[in-house]
Amino acid sequence: NKIGVIFDLDGVIVDTAKYHFLAWKNLANHLGFEFTEAHNELLKGVSRVRSLEILLDIGKVELSEEKKQEFLVSKNEEYLKYITKMGPEEILPGAKELLDTLDSLGIHYVLGSASKNAPLILKQVNLFERFSGIVDGNSVSKAKPDPEVFLIGAKKLNLKPEQCIVFEDAIAGVKAANTANMISIGIGDKQTLHKADYNFNDLTEVNSSFIKELIN
Numbered sequence: 001n002k003i004g005v006i007f008d009l010d011g012v013i014v015d016t017a018k019y020h021f022l023a024w025k026n027l028a029n030h031l032g033f034e035f036t037e038a039h040n041e042l043l044k045g046v047s048r049v050r051s052l053e054i055l056l057d058i059g060k061v062e063l064s065e066e067k068k069q070e071f072l073v074s075k076n077e078e079y080l081k082y083i084t085k086m087g088p089e090e091i092l093p094g095a096k097e098l099l100d101t102l103d104s105l106g107i108h109y110v111l112g113s114a115s116k117n118a119p120l121i122l123k124q125v126n127l128f129e130r131f132s133g134i135v136d137g138n139s140v141s142k143a144k145p146d147p148e149v150f151l152i153g154a155k156k157l158n159l160k161p162e163q164c165i166v167f168e169d170a171i172a173g174v175k176a177a178n179t180a181n182m183i184s185i186g187i188g189d190k191q192t193l194h195k196a197d198y199n200f201n202d203l204t205e206v207n208s209s210f211i212k213e214l215i216n
């Protein structure tokens with residue numbers, strides 16, 4: 001029984017939500033409204049363009065297409081300032097150990113992220129070389145909860161969707177995995193991610209016996 005794994009990046013392997021938050025908050029303040037951590041939750045797993053739309057809805061601000069493009073660029077420039085300072089110490093607890101476990105079991109894994117910055121982030125934390133493939137925001141046309149990103153991931157793994165296990169921290173991502181007919185594993189708040197097939201608080205809780213059970 002062959003399986004493969006697809007990892008979301010932000011919130012599963014690294015915590016970049018805090019950097020997205022700083023950059024979006026600055027933009028909101030610039031536009032004259034407050035942007036809270038609770039608001040930031042709504043942007044998890046969501047594409048960059050969609051994130052801006054949600055943010056503008058929160059502030060009840062309307063902008064021309066031109067202005068939107070301009071702010072998408074400036075937001076990302078600020079975000080890049082934070083992520084280019086990232087290092088391996090920012091890998092979330094349990095992530096490297098889980099990759100080691102998968103390596104030792106001969107299970108292949110790819111990345112399935114909405115972020116266009118995913119390759120850069122993986123390089124910053126020295127994990128880029130470890131993945132058999134990368135599917136990121138540059139290679140998909142439909143954002144999560146559409147299953148496209150994970151279906152491309154399954155192709156890269158040469159596996160059928162039902163042979164793939166997805167690790168996700170976002171509601172949109174769990175939904176995408178479920179729609180793709182994959183095994184969904186929610187990482188984070190169990191209540192929030194109750195649609196996942198399995199739930200763990202973080203990757204330290206995902207041990208090799210759990211992975212072995214999934215193989216059988």
Ligand code: G6P
Pocket residue numbers: 010011020043044045046047048051076113114115116117118137
């Ligand atoms: C991930 C994050 C989202 C982010 C998206 C796009 O899914 O969880 O919060 O909006 O990637 O990221 P990008 O780096 O392309 O702006």
Ligand code: MG
Pocket residue numbers: 008009010011012044045168169170173
């Ligand atoms: Mg995520």
